Amino acid sequence: MLDYLWLIPALPLGGFLVLALLGARLPRGLTAVVGAGSVGLAAVTASLVAYDFWVGEPPGHAYTQTLWVWLKTAGFSPAIAFYLDALSVVMMLVVTWVGFLIHLYSTEFMIDEEGYSRFFAYMNLFVSAMLTLVLADNLLLLYLGWEGVGLCSYLLIGFWYTKPENGYAARKAFVITRVGDTAMAVGLFLLFTHLGTLQIQDVMTRAREVWPEGSTLPIAAALLLLGGAVGKSAQLPLQTWLPDAMAGPSPVSALIHAATMVTAGVYLIARTHVLFTLAPPVLTLVAVIGAATLLLAGFSGLTQRDIKRVLAYSTISQIGYMFLALGVGAWSAAIFHFMVHAFFKALLFLGAGSIILALDHEHDMFKMGGLRRQLPTTFWTFLIGSGALAAVPLITAGFYSKDLIIWQSYASARGSLWLWAAALAGALLTSLYTFRMVILTFFGPAGMQAGRKPGWRMNLPMIVLAVLSLAAGFIELPKSLGNLPILSDFLRSALPAVVVMAVREGREPLFELISGCVSLGGILVIYLLLRKAPRFTEKLVRTPLGAALHRWWLVGWGFDALYDWTIVSPYVWLARIGRNDVVDLFYHWIAWVNQVGYRAVSATQTGRIRSYAVGLAIGAVFVIGLVVIL
Amino acid sequence: MATVPLNGVMILAGILFMLGLVGVLVRRNIIFMLLSVEIMLNAAGLAFVAAGSRWGQADGQVMFVFILSMAAAEVSVGLALVLQLYNRLKTLDTDAAARMRG
Numbered sequence A: 001m002l003d004y005l006w007l008i009p010a011l012p013l014g015g016f017l018v019l020a021l022l023g024a025r026l027p028r029g030l031t032a033v034v035g036a037g038s039v040g041l042a043a044v045t046a047s048l049v050a051y052d053f054w055v056g057e058p059p060g061h062a063y064t065q066t067l068w069v070w071l072k073t074a075g076f077s078p079a080i081a082f083y084l085d086a087l088s089v090v091m092m093l094v095v096t097w098v099g100f101l102i103h104l105y106s107t108e109f110m111i112d113e114e115g116y117s118r119f120f121a122y123m124n125l126f127v128s129a130m131l132t133l134v135l136a137d138n139l140l141l142l143y144l145g146w147e148g149v150g151l152c153s154y155l156l157i158g159f160w161y162t163k164p165e166n167g168y169a170a171r172k173a174f175v176i177t178r179v180g181d182t183a184m185a186v187g188l189f190l191l192f193t194h195l196g197t198l199q200i201q202d203v204m205t206r207a208r209e210v211w212p213e214g215s216t217l218p219i220a221a222a223l224l225l226l227g228g229a230v231g232k233s234a235q236l237p238l239q240t241w242l243p244d245a246m247a248g249p250s251p252v253s254a255l256i257h258a259a260t261m262v263t264a265g266v267y268l269i270a271r272t273h274v275l276f277t278l279a280p281p282v283l284t285l286v287a288v289i290g291a292a293t294l295l296l297a298g299f300s301g302l303t304q305r306d307i308k309r310v311l312a313y314s315t316i317s318q319i320g321y322m323f324l325a326l327g328v329g330a331w332s333a334a335i336f337h338f339m340v341h342a343f344f345k346a347l348l349f350l351g352a353g354s355i356i357l358a359l360d361h362e363h364d365m366f367k368m369g370g371l372r373r374q375l376p377t378t379f380w381t382f383l384i385g386s387g388a389l390a391a392v393p394l395i396t397a398g399f400y401s402k403d404l405i406i407w408q409s410y411a412s413a414r415g416s417l418w419l420w421a422a423a424l425a426g427a428l429l430t431s432l433y434t435f436r437m438v439i440l441t442f443f444g445p446a447g448m449q450a451g452r453k454p455g456w457r458m459n460l461p462m463i464v465l466a467v468l469s470l471a472a473g474f475i476e477l478p479k480s481l482g483n484l485p486i487l488s489d490f491l492r493s494a495l496p497a498v499v500v501m502a503v504r505e506g507r508e509p510l511f512e513l514i515s516g517c518v519s520l521g522g523i524l525v526i527y528l529l530l531r532k533a534p535r536f537t538e539k540l541v542r543t544p545l546g547a548a549l550h551r552w553w554l555v556g557w558g559f560d561a562l563y564d565w566t567i568v569s570p571y572v573w574l575a576r577i578g579r580n581d582v583v584d585l586f587y588h589w590i591a592w593v594n595q596v597g598y599r600a601v602s603a604t605q606t607g608r609i610r611s612y613a614v615g616l617a618i619g620a621v622f623v624i625g626l627v628v629i630l
Numbered sequence B: 001m002a003t004v005p006l007n008g009v010m011i012l013a014g015i016l017f018m019l020g021l022v023g024v025l026v027r028r029n030i031i032f033m034l035l036s037v038e039i040m041l042n043a044a045g046l047a048f049v050a051a052g053s054r055w056g057q058a059d060g061q062v063m064f065v066f067i068l069s070m071a072a073a074e075v076s077v078g079l080a081l082v083l084q085l086y087n088r089l090k091t092l093d094t095d096a097a098a099r100m101r102g
Helices: A002-025 A028-055 A086-109 A115-136 A139-157 A166-196 A200-210 A218-234 A241-247 A250-259 A263-270 A273-277 A282-302 A305-326 A332-359 A376-389 A396-410 A417-442 A456-477 A484-493 A508-532 A534-542 A544-554 A558-579 A581-603 A609-629 B006-026 B030-055 B058-087 B094-100
Strands: A062-069 A079-085
Touching: A002 A028, A002 A062, A002 A079, A002 A086, A028 A086, A028 A115, A028 A609, A079 A086, A079 A139, A086 A115, A086 A241, A086 A250, A086 A263, A086 A332, A086 A456, A115 A139, A115 A250, A115 A263, A115 A558, A139 A166, A139 A200, A139 A250, A139 A263, A139 B006, A166 A200, A166 A241, A166 A534, A200 A273, A200 A581, A218 A263, A218 A273, A218 A282, A241 A250, A250 A263, A250 A305, A250 A332, A250 A558, A263 A273, A263 A305, A273 A282, A282 A305, A282 A544, A282 A558, A305 A332, A305 A376, A305 A417, A332 A376, A332 A396, A332 A456, A332 A484, A376 A396, A376 A417, A376 A456, A396 A456, A396 A508, A417 A508, A417 B030, A456 A484, A508 A534, A544 A558, A558 A581, A581 B058, A609 B006, A609 B094, B006 B030, B006 B058, B030 B058, B058 B094
Parallel strands: none
Antiparallel strands: A062 A079
16 A cells, blocks of 8 residues: 555545646536545545555655656666655645545535636645655655645635735745745755755754764755745744735635645754754744743734634744744654644634625624624534644644643753743734634624525534644643653654653643643633623723834734845835846847837838849849859 | 851840840730740740750750740749739739738
8 A cells, every 4th residue: 555655635635636627627526526636535545545554564664756857867766756754754744634524625615716627726736745755765755746836826815816816815925934934045055965865764864973962064055955944934133024925715614724735834843854963053933932922922923813824923932832842852742732733723714714705704803893703614523623723621633732842842851941932922822812803793782784694514623623632632642641642652663762860850730730730721711801891902002102002013013124224125115226237128128129129120021023023133133143153 | 967156045035034034024915924924934944955965965955944834833823822912902013912012
């Protein structure tokens, strides 16, 4: 069964080709079958492959399938090859199954849209590129998938391209991630020139042999790769594109900007973790970036009016947690949170999508309210997703995954009290903004009337994801609560265990109690603020300090304005004054010569057949004359 | 059989060719232009036949047969164009077709 590994990315690619070539001619039903079916088949294949991998673990805990050699030059021959180990098994399963559920949801969500087949073509291409990314055996193929998902993200953010602001959001996402991607490409060049290969496992072993820990080269390489990861995963300082990316349809946000693509950075760092352990300062930087991002995004999420922007900031913040986990060396905790986050955040985006659809594309939470009776399925699933996001203790998966990160940001040998405090503050913020969203949307006085009720194809994926958001936590129970680390044991062959300081190990129950209380306390506080004492809240926002902070957080700490002012405006100014420089004169001259020549020649085209004949005769005489004379 | 001097034939061919060329250049009626082109073609054919007989080779006559068939094809296309031109412009004056200029 492992031999069918290549089918997993190939199936969605086939779906893309069918839809791209025949899309406009296929009836909608068939488009849906091809679009969702190809991903569904890939998910089934992935499960069978994963089962095979689980039962008869291949030698070396990894299986490589080489399809063909991509290019062959002197000393460099990257192959189209897929590499399956415990890490890529987890990634592959999440990508295919969550992808399939979202495709199923989209078959109903997008039914009224003009570009139905275009949408599914892009989505299939995305799933294929994402699977290439997670299964790639060498960094070049990984980069192909990396750029592929970036392209699909661009295409799908700008899906409703007739509105100029959607096109702007798409370009912004593309350009800002390109900044990171360029750094990553430079990093790949550096790895290749110094290690002579891009095959991931070879890079890791050679790096370990050649580079001493903490020397300059691994630090530079890890920094450059981190640049790529930061861009793709919307972390500081390249986080500004993700909130605007919400211009795309909700299933796109669920699939690309919550569950899969934005976590590619986490995957990249986990995949190249050897390189990062050789560069301890960079690893610390990863943790600091994660902690700072989760706090900043948490504050911003607290002030948004647009339901999808709240979720966008929360995604940035949750990926911040994953970065924090990576930074303290808790590799499997990051992957665990990635998986759980994929479930509940996809669920929340799908729920937001069905609210938005029911309210005829209204995004403003303050116009919603009282929706829990009108959209009961959406309400209950959304509530479960929110509980997981806010890490409600014991019952939700989010508790187990996030608590593991919060705990290990303190207990790990690389952790510290500061990182722990930031993570804990982030957890409080998460509860606050999450339940602010729930209360504004589903409780309180009724706002707009829900028009369209979601059907089974929209409800089923949400219910399945809700079940997963509750149940997925039980595959990794902490020491004090059952001690059942199935996932980290499974990942052990690919990712090393976290080094926990012995002194701090015994304090785990206390810290779990604290984070559990913080999560529940946040929910209580926001309930009191919004439902019991709304006047006090309003007054708080009206105070000069409150109003200023509110404005500042609403625009995401003003990063957009900062970049506009420091980078975009000088660049535009330079481009404007450079319009007529010396180099351009030369090109203008070429254009001028061409134009004059064109005018002269076109003047001879009179349309009079006799003058053409004269030309022919003169030409013949001239040629004969030449022959005679020479 | 008295032989015709090659020079005389060549001069005749040259005169015919020039007549045809002048006809193409000065005539405005497209039918006369086609006739003139035919004359030019036949002048060339005559030169070929004469040269072929001078050197005792069959090539000249082969070329003439070739020119003959090509002329037939050219006339059929040409007459179709004449019909089209007349249909559209109600005249045979080629200068009237000058509005096709680029």
